[in-house]
Amino acid sequence: MKLSSISRKLLRIASSKRRFLNSLFSLGVVLSAILVVAPLFIILVSVAIKGGRALNLDFFLSLPKAVGESGGGIAHAIVGTLFMVGTGLLFSIPIGVASGVFLATTSNKRLSAIVRTSADCLAGVPSIVTGLFVYALLVVPFKRFSGFAGAVALSIIMLPTITRTTEEVVRMVPHDLFESAIALGAKRWQAVFRVVLPTASRGILAGFIGAASRAMGETAPLMFTAFGSHFLNLNPFEPVSAIPLVIFNYAISPYEDWQQKAWAASLVLTFLVLGGIIVSRRLVYGRFG
Amino acid sequence: MSRRRFSSDSVFFSYLTLSGASIVAILAGIAVVIGLQSRENINRTGIIEFITGTTWDPVTGIFGALPAIYGTVLTSFVAIIIAVPLGFGSAIFISEFAPPKMGAVFSVFIDLLASIPSVVYGLFGLFTFAPFMREHVQPLLQGAFGNLPLFQGPPLGVGFLTAGIVLSIMILPIITSVSREVLKAVPTPEREAGIALGLTRFELVRGVLFPSSRSGLFGATILALGRALGETMAVTMVIGNRYEISSSLFAPGHTLSAVIANEFTEAGTPQYLSALAGLALILMGITLLVNVIARILVLRITGATR
Numbered sequence: 001m002k003l004s005s006i007s008r009k010l011l012r013i014a015s016s017k018r019r020f021l022n023s024l025f026s027l028g029v030v031l032s033a034i035l036v037v038a039p040l041f042i043i044l045v046s047v048a049i050k051g052g053r054a055l056n057l058d059f060f061l062s063l064p065k066a067v068g069e070s071g072g073g074i075a076h077a078i079v080g081t082l083f084m085v086g087t088g089l090l091f092s093i094p095i096g097v098a099s100g101v102f103l104a105t106t107s108n109k110r111l112s113a114i115v116r117t118s119a120d121c122l123a124g125v126p127s128i129v130t131g132l133f134v135y136a137l138l139v140v141p142f143k144r145f146s147g148f149a150g151a152v153a154l155s156i157i158m159l160p161t162i163t164r165t166t167e168e169v170v171r172m173v174p175h176d177l178f179e180s181a182i183a184l185g186a187k188r189w190q191a192v193f194r195v196v197l198p199t200a201s202r203g204i205l206a207g208f209i210g211a212a213s214r215a216m217g218e219t220a221p222l223m224f225t226a227f228g229s230h231f232l233n234l235n236p237f238e239p240v241s242a243i244p245l246v247i248f249n250y251a252i253s254p255y256e257d258w259q260q261k262a263w264a265a266s267l268v269l270t271f272l273v274l275g276g277i278i279v280s281r282r283l284v285y286g287r288f289g
Numbered sequence: 290m291s292r293r294r295f296s297s298d299s300v301f302f303s304y305l306t307l308s309g310a311s312i313v314a315i316l317a318g319i320a321v322v323i324g325l326q327s328r329e330n331i332n333r334t335g336i337i338e339f340i341t342g343t344t345w346d347p348v349t350g351i352f353g354a355l356p357a358i359y360g361t362v363l364t365s366f367v368a369i370i371i372a373v374p375l376g377f378g379s380a381i382f383i384s385e386f387a388p389p390k391m392g393a394v395f396s397v398f399i400d401l402l403a404s405i406p407s408v409v410y411g412l413f414g415l416f417t418f419a420p421f422m423r424e425h426v427q428p429l430l431q432g433a434f435g436n437l438p439l440f441q442g443p444p445l446g447v448g449f450l451t452a453g454i455v456l457s458i459m460i461l462p463i464i465t466s467v468s469r470e471v472l473k474a475v476p477t478p479e480r481e482a483g484i485a486l487g488l489t490r491f492e493l494v495r496g497v498l499f500p501s502s503r504s505g506l507f508g509a510t511i512l513a514l515g516r517a518l519g520e521t522m523a524v525t526m527v528i529g530n531r532y533e534i535s536s537s538l539f540a541p542g543h544t545l546s547a548v549i550a551n552e553f554t555e556a557g558t559p560q561y562l563s564a565l566a567g568l569a570l571i572l573m574g575i576t577l578l579v580n581v582i583a584r585i586l587v588l589r590i591t592g593a594t595r
Contacts, residue, residue: 029378032375
């Protein structure tokens with residue numbers, strides 16, 4: 001018999017005061033659960049309604065128009081976001097996956113504890129501080145804001161997530177597999193690249209997608225690095241726009257048309273980010289993720 | 290001998306170790322670079338004056354961080370007060386009340402809530418939630434508790450309270466998901482013993498689950514606090530941007546991260562920039578401390594490599 005049904009049977013013989021307290025508590029618990037998920041739906045619905053109004057094909061394909069002119073879109077920001085997240089991944093994947101494999105396989109307990117704590121702390125550093133760091137490192141010396149600096153800032157933000165998910169997934173790969181590969185004469189790096197990583201590839205990929213989706217929504221680290229721009233810019237050493245930057249700048253602007261576009265851009269961004277998170281969860285947990 | 294030293298495996302392991310070490314280097318680099326950046330202003334005004342000063346005047350070059358520290362701490366505190374009971378409650382709902390499938394669906398919702406970009410929270414806060422606060426919630430609070438110093442001043446919509454509530458929504462997912470893990474880690478025999486004694490669910494939670502997971506739940510709270518302290522965009526958009534210490538929750542204020550986000554591009558003088566870096570240094574110090582404490586507490590309970 002299941003535990004819950006036993007406890008339900010026992011509840012029937014409890015005193016009325018205890019039963020009352022229990023019902024009160026249950027009510028509180030259910031209410032708090034409702035209150036926690038309610039904002040998700042309220043926010044999603046208001047973004048969908050307010051954003052949907054200003055959304056059309058033109059919004060994805062065209063560049064911003066001058067204030068007062070109708071129409072215009074955020075093509076420059078969509079390209080900028082994809083460029084910076086993509087480039088950021090190029091930096092953080094080689095370091096993050098290697099660090100994850102290091103954490104999962106090393107026998108150097110002390111060094112791995114230091115690296116693991118650092119990764120956790122790095123994940124806890126406020127993203128605006130990371131932005132300031134990259135500003136001092138890459139913007140000040142070259143005297144210009146750049147998409148490259150934005151990509152570096154995003155890569156620092158993605159790095160701890162990729163490291164820790166890789167570590168967790170690699171730990172789940174049975175050690176026998178690794179040993180069998182070694183027994184068959186593989187070098188250790190061959191065993192890692194040909195056996196361990198392919199076995200763990202689903203989870204690692206989920207880590208990439210999850211990290212990239214969250215990075216896509218980051219605004220603070222881009223404010224002083226990529227800075228934003230009104231033009232479609234393919235030169236990584238010039239200021240580049242991003243969807244979250246557009247949302248912020250348009251939201252605090254006094255123009256109603258821009259504020260509407262901020263909602264539409266939010267709809268696009270939320271769709272991209274939540275979509276990425278859902279894909280990444282499905283890779284890990286299957287259908288119920 | 291020399292062949293072994295340059296074998297492909299040793300190159301591979303150096304690559305792994307170097308990658309791991311680079312994470313340590315980046316973290317240290319952030320601290321060092323931000324520290325160096327903040328030196329100019331601190332040299333000029335002195336560290337104590339910088340932390341305890343209440344004036345922020347770029348024209349005369351006087352920079353005091355206290356109002357921003359106050360705003361950061363106050364908004365996070367409001368967020369924690371609201372989020373802790375709700376977060377614990379929903380964690381109990383998922384782990385003790387809901388059927389497994391429903392709990393799984395709930396966990397997905399909570400994950401999604403955690404993934405909404407903070408600038409979208411800010412947009413929602415600025416255009417939907419702040420007007421709602423101004424027109425409905427704040428007049429109601431003022432009507433009921435109008436003589437408390439907490440609820441003085443005109444209802445503007447934006448301010449400490451609104452920022453705190455938006456923050457609470459943003460940290461609820463982390464409190465909920467970490468507390469759920471912590472509650473799950475309570476050994477089954479202890480639950481069974483409680484049920485065998487005929488405890489109601491309430492008594493089971495209060496008498497068995499809470500005592501054995503207290504420090505983990507505290508860790509979840511501190512972890513969420515770390516998140517709240519560092520949050521930038523949403524707070525920047527609803528805090529109201531006034532550099533003042535006010536005892537009223539209705540008052541507009543500022544936070545460390547909001548000052549940096551708002552003023553960075555206007556900072557013309559090196560000292561101004563350096564003062565902003567000083568705020569970042571304080572912010573980083575507080576959040577790192579909070580995060581380390583939280584991880585120690587949570588790790589001890591779940592034993593996982595979180």
